[in-house]
Amino acid sequence: MRPLLLQLHGRSREQRYTKLADWQYIKRCVTAASPMPLFGNGDILSYEDANCALQTGVSGIMIARGALLKPWLFTEIKEQRHWDISSSERLDILRDFTHYGLEHWGSDTQGVEKTRRFLLEWLSFLCRYVPVGLLERLPQRINERPPYYMGRDYLETLMASQKAADWIRLSEMLLGPVPPNFVFLPKHKANAYK
Incomplete structure (x- = not known):
């Protein structure tokens, strides 16, 4: 039992x-x-x-x-530490995610778009992370929405964007261009409805 x-x-x-x-x-x-x-x-x-x-x-x-x-x-x-993870290390995590998605759903058009949808939903959460090196105080609190900030490089700034268009741009870096007339609306109530 x-x-x-x-x-x-x-x-x-x-x-x-x-x-x-x-x-x-x-x-x-x-x-x-x-x-x-x-x-x-x-x-x-x-x-x-x-x-x-x-x-x-x-x-x-x-x-x-x-x-x-x-x-x-x-x-x-x-x-038992805070990790000031770099934007390139974070991109590697996204790259692994897309690799696993394509491995699971296939690398045909349907598999790529299924992987992209899951990636975009995840990016709608991931954008709320504030890098340790940019925080005014540690630790970041889960219920605090971060204000807009400039990252330490272009990629970090792009990853912090609350705009769905920027999440799509990140997905294109990993999965190629989106199909014509592609639209993404996050399932949860994010700040990215435009």
Whole structure:
């Protein structure tokens, strides 16, 4: 018989992202659920956030949106450091993503466009990352939308853009030109509706 495992997010669906995850509530639930393992989730975007979450007594943490904004977050948690990842290192991550997409869906027109759609959805989150070297204070908070900023190079500035047209430009760097009349509208409510 498999052991029962619970996962709890510290925010209700109605709150969406308007409130921070309530880790004190999760802590109370850990006590109430004991000895059953309980995993917690919510607002983890740095190794400090992960460390604070683990202090609640959870059996482990789950990371969702934080991994969309910073896929290298798991390395930061493991190594207990902030990674001032360069724009070229970030582009390499995007390049790997497109390679895996083409490997999975194929490199024909349909596979390229399916990969592009998933890449563009991801870029609509990834653009909210602010490089460590540009932050006024560490760590970045997941619920704070970054203001417009100039990156340390053209690519970093392009990756920070909140405009869907710039995400499309990034996709073209990796997957070639978009088809005629191509339109992208993010599924979530981003700032990129124009």
